[in-house]
Amino acid sequence: xxxxxxxxxxxxxxxxERLLSPEGEPFAFTPExxxxxxxxxxxxxPERRKSAVIFALFMVQEQVGYVSRSGMRHVAAVIGxxxxxxxxxxxxxxxxxxxxxxxxxxxxxxTLSCALKGAERVTEEIAxxxxxxxxxxxxxxxxxxxxxECLGACDRAPVxxxxxxxxxxxxxxxxxxxxxxVRARGEAGLSGCVHRVEK
Amino acid sequence: MAMEPILTPxxxxxxxxxxxxxxxxxxxYQALRKALGMTPDQVIDAVKASGLRGRGGAGFPTxxxxxxxxxxxxxxKYICCNADESEPGTFKDHLLMERNPHLxxxxxxxxxxxIGSSVAYIYIRGEFLHVQHxxxxxxxxxxxxxxxxxxxxxxxxxxxxxxxRGAGAYEAGEETALIESxxxxxxxxxxxxxxxxxxxxxxxxxxxxxxETLCNVPSIxxxxxxxxxxxxPEKNGGPKLFCVSGHVVKPGVFEASMHTTxxxxxxxxxxxxxxxxxxxxxxxxxxxxxxxxxxxxxxPASFDGLMKAGSLLGSAGMIVMDDTTCxxxxxxxxxxxxxxxxxxxxxxxxxxGDWLLKMLSKIERGEGxxxxxxxxxxxxxxxxxxxxxxxxxxxxxxxxTTIKQFRHEFEAHIREGRCTCPxxxxxxxPVGAH
Numbered sequence: 001x002x003x004x005x006x007x008x009x010x011x012x013x014x015x016x017e018r019l020l021s022p023e024g025e026p027f028a029f030t031p032e033x034x035x036x037x038x039x040x041x042x043x044x045x046p047e048r049r050k051s052a053v054i055f056a057l058f059m060v061q062e063q064v065g066y067v068s069r070s071g072m073r074h075v076a077a078v079i080g081x082x083x084x085x086x087x088x089x090x091x092x093x094x095x096x097x098x099x100x101x102x103x104x105x106x107x108x109x110x111t112l113s114c115a116l117k118g119a120e121r122v123t124e125e126i127a128x129x130x131x132x133x134x135x136x137x138x139x140x141x142x143x144x145x146x147x148x149e150c151l152g153a154c155d156r157a158p159v160x161x162x163x164x165x166x167x168x169x170x171x172x173x174x175x176x177x178x179x180x181x182v183r184a185r186g187e188a189g190l191s192g193c194v195h196r197v198e199k
Numbered sequence: 200m201a202m203e204p205i206l207t208p209x210x211x212x213x214x215x216x217x218x219x220x221x222x223x224x225x226x227x228y229q230a231l232r233k234a235l236g237m238t239p240d241q242v243i244d245a246v247k248a249s250g251l252r253g254r255g256g257a258g259f260p261t262x263x264x265x266x267x268x269x270x271x272x273x274x275x276k277y278i279c280c281n282a283d284e285s286e287p288g289t290f291k292d293h294l295l296m297e298r299n300p301h302l303x304x305x306x307x308x309x310x311x312x313x314i315g316s317s318v319a320y321i322y323i324r325g326e327f328l329h330v331q332h333x334x335x336x337x338x339x340x341x342x343x344x345x346x347x348x349x350x351x352x353x354x355x356x357x358x359x360x361x362x363x364r365g366a367g368a369y370e371a372g373e374e375t376a377l378i379e380s381x382x383x384x385x386x387x388x389x390x391x392x393x394x395x396x397x398x399x400x401x402x403x404x405x406x407x408x409x410x411e412t413l414c415n416v417p418s419i420x421x422x423x424x425x426x427x428x429x430x431x432p433e434k435n436g437g438p439k440l441f442c443v444s445g446h447v448v449k450p451g452v453f454e455a456s457m458h459t460t461x462x463x464x465x466x467x468x469x470x471x472x473x474x475x476x477x478x479x480x481x482x483x484x485x486x487x488x489x490x491x492x493x494x495x496x497x498x499p500a501s502f503d504g505l506m507k508a509g510s511l512l513g514s515a516g517m518i519v520m521d522d523t524t525c526x527x528x529x530x531x532x533x534x535x536x537x538x539x540x541x542x543x544x545x546x547x548x549x550x551x552g553d554w555l556l557k558m559l560s561k562i563e564r565g566e567g568x569x570x571x572x573x574x575x576x577x578x579x580x581x582x583x584x585x586x587x588x589x590x591x592x593x594x595x596x597x598x599x600t601t602i603k604q605f606r607h608e609f610e611a612h613i614r615e616g617r618c619t620c621p622x623x624x625x626x627x628x629p630v631g632a633h
Binding site: 014015016017043045048050051052053054055057058079081085088089092093094095096110111112113115116117118120121123124148149150151152153154155156157161164166192193 | 275285287289292320326327328359361363365368386443444486516518532533540541544549
């Protein structure tokens with residue numbers, strides 16, 4: 001989307017645009033998920049169930065790996081709103097994947113404080129090791145590499161997030177080792193991001 | 200000026216996040232007990248008298264914000280705690296929530312009492328899942344011990360605190376965008392007025408407060424407004440958390456009074472510039488504020504002190520850059536952030552941010568022309584002040600401030616057709632706009 005006759009909007013899709021996800025397998029919450037959703041929805045006034053839409057979309061993503069169109073329709077049915085209302089939320093927020101991703105999504109913080117400490121080099125090392133560019137998934141479907149904006153832990157820069165797990169003080173020279181550790185032990189191999197301050 | 204920490208006194212002790220620790224070591228929930236013995240107006244008066252200013256970035260007096268909440272309205276009232284900490288260079292709320300979550304819960308409950316609300320939502324950014332788990336555990340403890348729920352301390356006061364998880368949007372830190380997101384929509388700002396105090400969450404009177412702001416409330420109630428105000432310079436009272444990151448020896452969160460200078464925070468608290476290098480520039484309040492040069496940093500890191508110095512305290516996220524840093528690259532890095540995070544509602548910000556990033560990338564690659572510098576200024580000027588929320592000003596600032604202070608670097612890039620200040624910590628293959 002560009003309003004300029006000569007400068008096209010070429011630097012990737014913008015969050016304000018709508019992008020259709022794949023349809024995916026037919027989707028429904030399990031009874032346990034449905035119960036968990038209803039518990040979360042009870043935190044809001046009864047006529048404001050839509051407030052829980054982000055929680056619901058995270059639950060779809062947990063099960064499917066991304067937010068599929070059939071998942072969105074199910075969320076709309078559970079909440080009692082239109083699929084379009086769910087879709088506008090799902091396409092806007094950066095943490096919802098609109099396409100299938102690898103088992104481990106490696107998210108390197110690229111914003112200033114991390115970049116000053118070598119985050120660009122971390123991305124480069126990982127991209128070279130996996131033979132992919134940021135935004136892509138490797139051929140085995142194990143890793144997806146993405147650059148993300150400030151994660152709010154700048155004192156422990158550069159910070160890397162793998163799925164929901166954090167890894168702090170990632171040096172470029174250790175980046176390839178991180179891949180091996182995650183391959184072997186998953187998120188359990190990450191250093192976490194608890195303040196390493198406990199005596 | 201050294202002071203005893205008030206917000207983060209024992210955060211480095213093991214188990215500092217548990218209820219037992221909070222009760223035994225930190226006067227836990229004594230302020231809530233005291234506040235419930237006061238009328239809501241007395242609580243608001245105390246917060247007003249303390250001069251507490253919002254710690255999220257704007258520095259608006261918290262007591263005034265609470266007073267504006269329409270208590271006579273028949274509708275429900277809400278406290279929304281802004282825990283969407285996303286301003287580049289800011290990580291203070293992260294520490295508070297992870298290591299001292301009960302302080303925030305107590306602050307939320309006192310806030311609810313003050314504005315006549317019985318529900319507080321803590322809107323936490325989606326990436327802070329580990330922090331969210333700490334807060335959820337603390338909330339469960341507080342319910343079990345009777346500090347949340349029905350009839351707290353037998354006073355008839357009811358208060359529920361719920362976590363609400365975001366999903367990756369810087370703009371959700373803007374108060375009306377946060378409310379939109381809480382209602383289950385895109386985090387895009389609303390037209391103001393009406394302000395949230397009149398029509399906020401679910402069109403009900405709402406106060407949106409930052410984590411650190413609410414964490415200051417218990418000590419005001421317990422120790423008094425005068426004590427609090429005396430901790431800092433006039434109109435800049437209380438303790439403040441400063442985040443120092445970038446090229447310093449010891450990056451971290453430091454609690455100090457707002458008498459403390461930027462220079463002292465960098466050289467005394469954070470141990471000075473790493474690797475024996477020289478300071479080149481510092482952004483003192485998160486990425487959205489003007490840059491300070493080394494000869495401008497001997498000023499108090501307070502709301503008023505930094506404004507006088509030509510910058511802003513903002514979120515107190517200080518990003519320190521040494522002399523290996525290319526300022527064109529800094530502007531490019533930050534515009535990548537603002538282009539990505541623009542919510543897309545206002546055209547100047549959505550389109551302008553992309554143009555700025557493209558032009559900066561062009562100059563950084565060595566393909567710029569001299570007229571691009573004025574074009575950058577013109578585009579930035581057409582974003583600042585021309586959008587619904589302050590994001591537009593924030594996105595324009597990195598461009599305006601780097602050109603103002605380092606115009607010669609832009610010119611050198613263009614003249615020599617390359618980056619004149621490459622550093623080994625940057626990408627080997629230049630990162631352009633992709």
